[in-house]
Amino acid sequence: DEPEVRGIALDLEQTQVSVINVPDIPGTAAKICKALADARISLDTIVQSERKHDNGGRNISFTLNKNDRKNADQALEPILKDWPNAFLKDGNAIARISAVGAGMPETLGTAAKIFRAIANEGINIEMIATSEIRTSCIVAEKDGETALKVVHKFFGLDNKLSH
């Protein structure tokens, strides 16, 4: 009988960047991710919502290791040159909380519980990228340790901290 949540991780080494107002045409996402991969930059969480700008453009956000941030400008510069309305925007300092659960697809409401545990501490959720097997959300960096602690507590995993 699988536990609903198997492990919860806190990542304090990520920084969040968005490419704002990119052309919403095939190839855009591929170009951005390829340029960063070619620069040896690993992307952790990639988020693109369904929202569009008035000119039809989109935002694509991702998180990357803080140490890689300085190389990202150089990596993306050739692409951004082709997109006059697009630019890079840094988010505030973040912490990423992710919970992996073998039990999660079958267990309704795991994400709700994680979000509730975090909300009860008055911590705002800044980004969400969740799939059946993994609930991942981003909070302000200063709230990371608290968020990890309360989510652990919520699932009775107090003694199994994983970073």
Place this chain on the structure above:
Amino acid sequence: DEPEVRGIALDLEQTQVSVINVPDIPGTAAKICKALADARISLDTIVQSERKHDNGGRNISFTLNKNDRKNADQALEPILKDWPNAFLKDGNAIARISAVGAGMPETLGTAAKIFRAIANEGINIEMIATSEIRTSCIVAEKDGETALKVVHKFFGLDNKLSH
């Protein structure tokens, strides 16, 4: 030696819904997800980007099984009553492609390859929710089968189709 991508799945049973312009305060995400869970509605992909509306509100998008769509209005109605500027908006018909790879965190550029395979067919990527272990994106429903086929081909998994 782990393959970069272990399995690629196509889900044609999901529909995409956004809750538009919800209050960006602790508890909002928890309330939405709890209400849906209480109505026995499983959420597959939950996406919240960093974007804000002019009034500070946010959008939260999710995908759910088509059969559950009719129950979602009822489930969310008590919450939406408290948020006068918020409303539900349906996306167009979608297909969800997700690739799981044991090799993915160590292998740079897996997302880039998946997005490139899809882009080469002229298929637009509508939403992205990707983490280290799983690349998940959404295309128009009519493009789903083609997207699955080309991603399989790209990773040499032509003979291991999984739905």
